Amino acid sequence: MRAARWLALGGLLALAGPLDGRLVGPEEAGFGECDRFFYAGTPPAGLEAAAHLKVCQRFGGAERFATLYSGRARAPVFSAFRAPARPPAARAEPRWLVEPQIDDPTSTLRELTDEADAISSVNSLGSKQALSTDYVDPDYQRGQLYPFSLSSDFREATFALTNAVPMSPSFQERWYTNLRSLMERALTPQCGNGEDLYLIAGAVPSDRRLQDRVTIPAFVWLAACCAMPGGGWAMGFVQHTRDGDIIEDVMVKELEKLLPSNPQLFQDNCGETEQDTERMKKILEVVNQVQDEERMVQSKEDTRPLSSMTSEGSALLPLEAPEERRSFLGRLMGFITTPVIRLFQLLYYVAVGILKNIIYFLWFVTKQVINGIESCLYRLGSATISYFLAIGEELASIPWKVLKVMVKIIRAVLRILCCLLKAICRILGIPVRVLVDVATFPMHTLGAVPIVCKDIAVGLGGTISLLFDTAFGTMGGVFQVIFSICKKIGYRVTFDNSGEL
Numbered sequence: 497m498r499a500a501r502w503l504a505l506g507g508l509l510a511l512a513g514p515l516d517g518r519l520v521g522p523e524e525a526g527f528g529e530c531d532r533f534f535y536a537g538t539p540p541a542g543l544e545a546a547a548h549l550k551v552c553q554r555f556g557g558a559e560r561f562a563t564l565y566s567g568r569a570r571a572p573v574f575s576a577f578r579a580p581a582r583p584p585a586a587r588a589e590p591r592w593l594v595e596p597q598i599d600d601p602t603s604t605l606r607e608l609t610d611e612a613d614a615i616s617s618v619n620s621l622g623s624k625q626a627l628s629t630d631y632v633d634p635d636y637q638r639g640q641l642y643p644f645s646l647s648s649d650f651r652e653a654t655f656a657l658t659n660a661v662p663m664s665p666s667f668q669e670r671w672y673t674n675l676r677s678l679m680e681r682a683l684t685p686q687c688g689n690g691e692d693l694y695l696i697a698g699a700v701p702s703d704r705r706l707q708d709r710v711t712i713p714a715f716v717w718l719a720a721c722c723a724m725p726g727g728g729w730a731m732g733f734v735q736h737t738r739d740g741d742i743i744e745d746v747m748v749k750e751l752e753k754l755l756p757s758n759p760q761l762f763q764d765n766c767g768e769t770e771q772d773t774e775r776m777k778k779i780l781e782v783v784n785q786v787q788d789e790e791r792m793v794q795s796k797e798d799t800r801p802l803s804s805m806t807s808e809g810s811a812l813l814p815l816e817a818p819e820e821r822r823s824f825l826g827r828l829m830g831f832i833t834t835p836v837i838r839l840f841q842l843l844y845y846v847a848v849g850i851l852k853n854i855i856y857f858l859w860f861v862t863k864q865v866i867n868g869i870e871s872c873l874y875r876l877g878s879a880t881i882s883y884f885l886a887i888g889e890e891l892a893s894i895p896w897k898v899l900k901v902m903v904k905i906i907r908a909v910l911r912i913l914c915c916l917l918k919a920i921c922r923i924l925g926i927p928v929r930v931l932v933d934v935a936t937f938p939m940h941t942l943g944a945v946p947i948v949c950k951d952i953a954v955g956l957g958g959t960i961s962l963l964f965d966t967a968f969g970t971m972g973g974v975f976q977v978i979f980s981i982c983k984k985i986g987y988r989v990t991f992d993n994s995g996e997l
Contacts, residue, residue: 519597520550527552530562533576535694535721535762539564542759543573543698549598549624553608553653560653561642566701567598567624569711571661574698575642579679579690590655592638594618598625598658608656626657626710636706639663641697641716643672646679661699661713662706667737671716674735674743674786678718682782686729686775687722694721696761700754702737713737717755719748721766722775729776730766733783742790745783784867788860795852 520528530552531537539562544550547568553560561577593608600619611628614621621627631638638660644651663671684690699713706712715736722728732751735743748765752758 519595519601520552522550524550527562527576530559530576532559533562533578533694534696535723535766536764538763539576540574540696540759540761542757543755548573551595551598551658553656553659560647561659563656563658565595565598565625565658566711569701570624570626570630570709571699571701571711571713572641572658574696575659576694576696577642577646579646579684579693579695590644591652592628592660593652593656594621594625594627595656595658596621599623608653626660628657630707630710631662633662633706635664636662636712637665637668639668639671639716641699643675645672645676646695661716662710663713664737666739667735670743670790671735674733674790675718677786677789678733678743678783681786682779683720683722683731686779688724692722692724692728694723694762694766695719698755700756717751719751719761721748721762723767726770727772727775728767729771729773729779730762730768731776731779732761742787742794743783745780781867784863788863791856792860795849795856 520526520530526537526539527534527550531539534540543564545566547566549565549567551563551565553563561575563575564573565571566573591610594611594614596603596605596609596614596618599621603618605614605617609618611621622630638657639662640654640659641661642654642659644654647654679690683693683695687693696719697716698719699716701711702714704712715734717735718733719730720732721730730748732746732748733743734746734751734754735741746754748761752761
């Protein structure tokens with residue numbers, strides 16, 4: 497079986513290092529050092545109860561994942577882990593381990609231990625947790641909430657019984673296959689190869705119990721939170737344990753409503769206001785493909801055992817009478833009709849199988865067409881809404897712009913009025929005498945014009961008279977000087993002539 501093959505591929509012996517399963521006390525907030533497996537370091541709120549135990553699973557001195565365990569149901573409520581890229585599986589047999597401190601808080605064993613080693617050293621072993629003997633049932637196996645196939649290293653840690661719930665072989669195979677497909681094709685690629693991906697896998701108990709001890713889950717769920725800056729998202733997945741049910745994608749808030757007590761799985765719903773819807777659409781496309789593949793696998797499984805149709809069909813035939821009671825005619829009719837009936841049965845099963853495949857194929861094609869039309873309509877609607885939003889923004893801004901212009905005009909008018917008022921105030925502040933002088937200034941000016949002209953004429957006449965007086969005085973002085981010089985010269989001549997005489 498595929499499930500057994502996966503277990504053989506993924507099981508590892510704990511050959512190196514101790515596997516510490518520290519039981520976190522109720523007085524401690526969160527899961528201690530295992531808080532790093534939760535988004536924003538905050539475990540889910542609303543899932544803890546009085547009978548629940550917080551376990552920080554460790555291996556080799558480092559934390560591997562966190563588990564909330566129910567001692568009443570003897571099954572985990574959830575396991576929280578990170579999701580790096582998946583390495584190739586190793587071939588080994590699994591070694592299932594128990595947590596001694598769950599049943600015996602005074603136990604000195606502070607690490608996950610083999611059940612055989614814990615029987616002699618742990619008091620009341622199995623009083624609160626499941627044991628390997630609880631899974632001695634051909635219809636159920638130990639199914640991991642945190643599958644070994646998703647662990648990047650030290651996969652032995654995932655083989656703790658505190659991480660296992662009862663699963664049928666077929667359901668376990670579908671659960672592991674779906675998780676692997678979703679991780680490899682959708683969740684990890686859309687979250688930076690899983691570096692910022694936080695995962696919580698859990699189980700919701702039903703009313704049924706395995707061996708009247710371990711609660712069988714009604715469905716299992718997975719919540720994923722991508723905290724990648726600028727491109728985060730959150731998604732939920734649910735798969736019921738009923739045969740024929742396929743994995744379902746739900747929003748995280750819808751998943752929370754399906755869980756007991758309506759908890760909050762991620763703080764702030766994994767940054768709901770900054771989530772990338774385009775990445776979520778790509779994830780949903782892959783989920784649809786995984787669902788279609790699961791339907792195809794189920795249809796093939798329904799039509800696969802054709803070789804056994806003959807034996808199954810023969811069981812529908814009436815029992816033949818003993819040889820001695822049958823007549824020759826009855827044997828002849830039975831010999832003729834039996835192959836014909838079986839042929840019709842074979843044709844019926846083949847026709848039903850072909851019809852199922854045709855229906856599934858048509859359903860797949862129809863779904864793809866509907867998805868394509870839905871995507872086109874979504875894009876057209878988004879573009880139309882964006883266009884109308886842009887127009888609406890412009891129309892809405894027109895009154896605002898008009899209001900701004902009116903405010904500016906009113907401000908300008910108010911400034912002009914303010915200037916006029918200032919001028920009036922200044923005019924009113926001038927003394928009355930100054931205003932009278934300013935008003936009478938033209939009259940005084942006109943009355944002073946003749947006087948000024950007269951003064952100018954008198955000044956000009958005095959100036960001209962002064963110029964004539966100066967000129968005559970100067971000329972008189974010059975003549976007098978010349979006369980004096982000539983007089984002296986004439987006297988000297990006369991004196992010289994008298995000497996000669």
